[in-house]
Amino acid sequence: MTTVEQTIGAPLTRVDGPQKVTGEALYSYEFPTPDITYVWPVQSTIARGRVTEVDASAALALPGVLTVLDSGNAPRLNTDAEVSADLFVLQSPEVAYHGQIVAAVVATSLESAREAAAAVRLSYAPEPHxxxxxxxxxxxxxxxxxxxxxxxxxxxxxxxxxxxxxxxxxxxxxxxxxxxxSPMEPHATIASWQEGRLTLHDSNQGPRFAAQLMAGLFGLDLDAVEVVTEHVGGGFGSKGIPRSPAVLAVLAAQVVRRPVKIALTRQQMFALVPxxxxxxxxxxxxxxxxxxxxxxxxxxxxxxxxxxxxxxxxxxxxxxxxxxxxxxxxxxxxxxxxxxxxxxxxxxxxxxxxxxxxxxxxxxxxxxxxxxxxxxxxxxxxxxxxxxxFSSRSLVECLREGAERFGWERRDPAPGVRREGRWLVGTGMAASHHPDYTLPSTATVRAEPDATFVVRIGAVDIGTGARTALTQVAADALGVSPTRLRLEIGRASLGVAPFAGGSMGTSSWGWAVHKACRALVEEMRGYAGVVPDGGLEVVADTTEDLQERADLSRHTFGAQFAQVRVDADTGEIRVDRMLGVFAAGRILSPATARSQFLGAMTMGLSMALLEVGEVDPAFGDFANHDFAGYHIAANADVPKLEVHWLDEHDDRSNPVGGKGIGELGIVGSAAAIANAFHHATGVRVRDLPIRIERSREALRAMRDLAGERGSGVR
Amino acid sequence: MREFAYVRAADAAEAAALVAERPDAVYLGGGTNLVDLMKLGVAGPGLVVDVSRLDHDRIEHRADGSALIGAAVRNGELAGDLGVRERFPLLSQSLLAGASGQLRTVATVAGNLLQRTRCGYFQDVTKPCNKREPGSGCPAIEGAHRDLAILGTSEHCVASHPSDMAVALVALDAVVRLRSADGATRTVPVEELYVLPGDTPQRETVLEHGDLITAVELPAPPPGAEMVYRKVRDRRSYAFALVSVGAAVSVDEAGRLADVRIALGGVAPRPWRARTAEELLRGRRPDVATLREAARAELAAARPLPDNAFKVDLTIDLIVAAIRDLVARKDRA
CATH class of the missing domain: 3.30.365.10 (Aldehyde oxidase/xanthine dehydrogenase, molybdopterin binding domain)
Structure with a gap:
């Protein structure tokens, strides 16, 4: 399917890679902003009840402190806005969860804000939670x-x-x-008000959505809100919409009449990010x-x-x-x-x-x-x-291809019988599935007289490689080299576009970019390929195309395989190998797609064996709230990972043929590992994560079973 | 901003004089734990005296097989030292099993010994903790204690000591060299550096204010000793031990354990020397049943809580497996 002229499907290097690795890429918190101030949230230490008193006197006495906000003095939000009450920051003294923002300090330095926040004295009327x-x-x-x-x-x-x-x-x-x-980049916002207009530099998965939400909360016209989201260090859904810290920054900027910034600490992430x-x-x-x-x-x-x-x-x-x-x-x-x-x-x-x-x-x-x-x-x-x-369904092909690549036919199905030294070894598999969502999007493309092109779309690259994939789509549709076009994304004002979530970015944005570019090529024919002095511009909107699309069931599928080993002495679990075969239409950008699958499968491994927010019933929060306590797989945990995909042609999905892949790779990987654990030990663990105490319970059960059969495992 | 003074001491005498002057003064090694605690509000020193650049930064191997390790030697350097890797592989393994490469590059030997528990309640100033605020209570006993101690605890505190290195040092009979504020020097076995919580969990070591660890002495290991550090943790790197075992054994010609040392990590408020098990094993043939019996005897004193009860049998299994594999290795050699 790939010709040398085509960009789609070719392993184009991540277009913003050099910027990122040299540190040139600016993330939301890093935009130089004159006259900046800092807001630090004060979080509830009860899980239910109300704040009865906020004593800010000690905090206000500290140098650099501009104001202390609480529900008594914070500006009013439009609480009729159709958003979660989680975002009605400082609108009432009621406490609905542990860690909720109940006050905040704005100061001229980060350090002052943080120290003053610790000096705010709160009294509560707690209720049982x-x-x-x-x-x-x-x-x-x-x-x-x-x-x-x-x-x-x-x-x-x-x-x-x-x-x-x-x-x-x-x-x-x-x-x-x-x-x-737990994205590497925490939630971060810079909020600036200028003559009734609000500008946010905000780390989110959809600047357009973010602008709509803020406009609603603050009673503004949509065109009075700009949200700039140039680079994002991961979101995983948690940045799908702005969260309470972003709202706090906007409130604070309103009060101090200066720009305000906030970036959550890792510990704050556990309480303030869903x-x-x-x-x-x-x-x-x-x-x-x-x-x-x-x-x-x-x-x-x-x-x-x-x-x-x-x-x-x-x-x-x-x-x-x-x-x-x-x-x-x-x-x-x-x-x-x-x-x-x-x-x-x-x-x-x-x-x-x-x-x-x-x-x-x-x-x-x-x-x-x-x-x-x-x-x-x-x-x-x-x-x-x-x-x-189905528009396409290649689950069976994925299963067969995966079985062949993994060597499944050589597998002895009997559980709990393979021993390598002190290790029990097993293999397992599971299917993967995710819906293929596509939402209407607009895109603009402009041809300049010097034969370069600018593509503008309200998309965002949260680290997935969207910039690279969309560059490839545009280059192909225009029939030009990627070096001749510039892609502008990451601003609410770039037009209606869905957010980077639900694996819908590539199909939704790609379609709009493709459509705009093809229309521009058509229009240029009228000029015999010579762009007029004023340039040529085309705006595309896929709303009607989507409505006209055949009424089909649209999904992506995959098959995942894992080999695990369990230490018969201790119950320690190691994953030796994971292999995934996926079918998600046409893979537009192999290099970034591969990274996406590898990352998602690693997250699945992490879910299977490590990740658990430990609910603390007494306090109502999470007992583990940093990366020493909340374990995410480290490099040493990640085995040999293999990613493959089928060359699936789904021409009933969208003209580009690409479906989203971000989510598909995590679905099924935990089950593949749990199934492999069963194959290794003969005992089923049904509760995640499979940490050592559960593994040891399984080994005990395994020995009991072996004892009944009269054969010792040890 | 919360202010504190920082002084880089020229020598041990100056450092000790500075710290002795102020009750709110502390020594700073690599800062990999102290700085975190300061950010969390758990520690709030008025004066930080940096001793990480004192000239206690050398590793000296002596002809008799012993070694002297400067208190300011970085963990990474110690782990990679060829003499340590050859003569005290247990120590090198314990260091490499701890923290991350970045942390090991800055963390010092003395700082590692004096790091604080990672108990979540100790590190969260919004919650009670008898270690941080004596008399305020210990929520871990009813709350999150999966990672905490099963041996040597009290009704006031169930914190575990987090160091891997200290477990190896205790197994190797290491001794710390101390310099008091008045310049007097003394030595304390690493095992006796720590005190159990009892009803004063705020007191963690025998150190007096101003005492400075200047070095760690490692006696020569027993001739022919095989040693290993085995650490069980949830994540394969960058995680504290659920349970760890540092063991060194030598076997006589009759196949009996001539010398056996076992230290445990992750299970007690201090690195735990398993002397009960050692007594039972010395002079015995290390078959699995004997090992298990000894390990069980050691753990008879365990007082587990519901969510860390798994550590009791895990510790027993790990002791058995570690020594079994050491002896097997010896046999193969």
């Missing part, structure tokens, strides 16, 4: 909608009857913990002896805050993965005294597919069937949830 998720929480209810717009509850067929009639059944509960999106909601998921499967699924029942219980309903789409993959006639899927949310959970990489699908793909593996063991064969046997023709055809 509850931060612990329980499967039987009486207040848990089924929300009308989950985050992808689907219903909280859906049943097709009669699941109970199908389960009762099924010759083979599994029934198990899986749990996933709080996980913290986390992935923990889940308690029960899955019941029914199947014929030949492996055909007859029933799936998947229920997930998750927490929400008292401020806003948020229900991750945890059961959504289950609605369309496999061809079962009777399927029931339910999400329940339990209100707790926590900050509102929010998006974290492949929201819902990541914990949901850990559970589903573990359950499928359990069924394979129960049936004595190869887990790949079991999945292939349940491959649907049409989307089982909607009855629509």
């Amino acid at each position: 509850d931060v612990v998720l329980r499967a039987d929480d009486e207040a848990a209810y089924v929300p009308e909608r989950v985050t992808d717009g689907g219903p909280g509850f859906e049943e097709r067929g009669d699941v109970e009857r199908a389960l009762a009639a099924a010759p083979v059944r599994t029934d198990a509960t899986y749990t996933t913990p709080v996980e913290h999106p 986390h992935r909601a923990p889940t308690i998921q029960r899955i019941r499967l029914g199947a014929e002896r030949d492996g055909r699924l007859t029933a799936i029942d998947h229920e997930s219980v998750q927490p929400r805050s008292r401020m806003l309903e948020f229900a991750d789409q945890t059961v959504s993959s289950t609605r369309m993965m496999y061809a079962a006639p009777d399927v029931r899927t339910t999400v329940k949310v339990a209100p707790l005294d926590i900050m509102t959970p929010a998006w974290f990489r492949a929201p819902g699908h990541t914990p949901g597919m850990f559970a589903l793909e573990s359950a499928i593996d359990e069924l394979a063991v129960e049936l004595g069937m190869d887990p790949i064969e079991l999945r292939i046997r349940n491959e649907p023709e049409l989307d089982p949830g909607t009855g629509k055809p």
Whole structure:
């Protein structure tokens, strides 16, 4: 498919790479701003109740302090705005979660602000709080909608009857913990007011969304708000919309009438940036002896805050993965005294597919069937949830290709029998899935008389390589070398464009860029290829194209494989190898796509073995709130990782043919590792992360089993 | 801004005089823990006396097999020292198992010994902690204590000592050289440098204000000793030990343990010398059953909490595995 003239599909080096590695690239906090001041939040030390008194006298007496804000003196926000109450910063003395911003100091130096914040004395009227998720929480209810717009509850067929009639059944509960999106660059904002206009240099995943939200909160016209987001050091969903610290910066700038900046410390990130909601998921499967699924029942219980309903789409993959006639899927949310959970990489699908793909593996063991064969046997023709055809679905091809590359055929399915010295060794696999979302976008392209081009789009590169991919799309559509075009992104004023989330950036933005560029090429034909003196400009909008698109089920798929070893003495777990094969349409930018998959699979490994926000029931916060306590995989944990993709042509997706890949790589990787752990030990761990205490429990169970069979493991 | 004075001392005498003058003065080594604690508000010294550049920065290997390590030697340098790697591989391994390359480059030997617990409550000034504020209570006992101690704790404190290096030093019978504020010198075995929390968890060492660690003496290891440091942690690098074992053994011609030293990390408020187990093993053949019996006896005193109870059996298994593998290595050699 690749010709030498084509840029798409060629491994173009990351276009902003040199800027980043030389330190030239400016991140939001780094924009030189004259007359800058600093705001430091004071965070609640109770999880529920109200602030009864704010004694700022000691803080105000410190040098450099400009003001101390609290709910009594902060400017009023438009609390009718359609945003989460999490963002109504300092609008009321009520405390809804531990760590909430209850006051703030603005000072002329960062150090003064920080010291003064520690000197603010707060009195509280605390109320009893509850931060612990329980499967039987009486207040848990089924929300009308989950985050992808689907219903909280859906049943097709009669699941109970199908389960009762099924010759083979599994029934198990899986749990996933709080996980913290922890981008390398913390949330950071510089807020400046000039004659009623607001400018933000802000680290987020969608400058246009950010501007709309701020305009609503501060009662401004959208064109009075500019949000500049040049470079972002990771977001993972947590920067999908501005969070409370950004709102605080805008409030503070309003009060002191000077620009204000804020960057969260790592410790603050754990309290002020939303986390992935923990889940308690029960899955019941029914199947014929030949492996055909007859029933799936998947229920997930998750927490929400008292401020806003948020229900991750945890059961959504289950609605369309496999061809079962009777399927029931339910999400329940339990209100707790926590900050509102929010998006974290492949929201819902990541914990949901850990559970589903573990359950499928359990069924394979129960049936004595190869887990790949079991999945292939349940491959649907049409989307089982909607009855629509798929725009493309290459799961089976991914499974087969992965099996061949991984060497799956040589695998002995018997669990708990491979020993290499002190190590127990096992392999496992799981399917990956993520929806292929595309939203309307605009893009502008301009031809200059000197035969260079400028492409403008309200997109943002959060480290994914969007700048590189869009440069390739534009260069190809224009038929010019990437060196002849300049891409401008990262500003709200560049036009309507969706945010960098849900893996929708490449398809949504790419389409608009492609359309604008093709239209420009057409227009240039009228000028015999010579650009007139004033230049030529074309604006494209894909809203109507999207409406005219065929009504299909649009998704991306993959297959992941893992080999793990477990120390029979201690229970330590090592991942030797991971391999992923993915199908996500046309891969536009191989170099950055590969990085995306590697990163996502590493995050999946981290989720499987390490990451857990330790809820502290007594205080209502997270007991571990730094990187010494919240473990993310380090280089030493990451094994040999292999990434492959199929050359999938999905011409019914968008004219560029590319689908998003950011989220796909994390979905399924934790299940592949957990399934490999089972293969190594013969014992199933259903609760993440699989840390050493759980591994040791499994080893104990393994020895007990071996004892019953009269054969010693040791 | 919170101000403090910083002085780079010219020599030990000046450093000690400066610190002795002010109760709120502290010594600064590499600063990899102290500076964090200052940022967190846990430590608020008025005067910081930098002793990281004193001339206590050499490693001296003596003909008798012993060594003298300057207090200001950086952890990375010590780990990489060829003499240490050859004669005291346990020490080198323990250092390389700790922190990150960046931290090891700046952290000093004395600073490593005197680092504070990473108990989350100790490090969070919004919460009670008997170590930080005597009498305020210990939330870890009912709260997050998975990483904390199971041996030598009290009802007032269950903090664990975080150092890997100190575990190796205790196994190697190392001794610290101290210089008092008045210039007098004395030595204290590393094992006795630390005191258990009892009802005064705020007191962690036998050091008096102004005492300066100038060096660590390492006696020659027993002839023919095989040694190893094994650390179990959640993450493969840049993580504190859940449990670690530093062990050195020598086996006589009859296959009996002539010399055995075992120190444990991650399980106690100080590096824990497993003397009960050592007593039981000395002169015995190190078969797995004997090793297990000795390890169990050592852990009989454990007082685990619900979320760190796994450490008891893990420690037993790790002691058994470490010595079993050491002896096997010896046999192969």
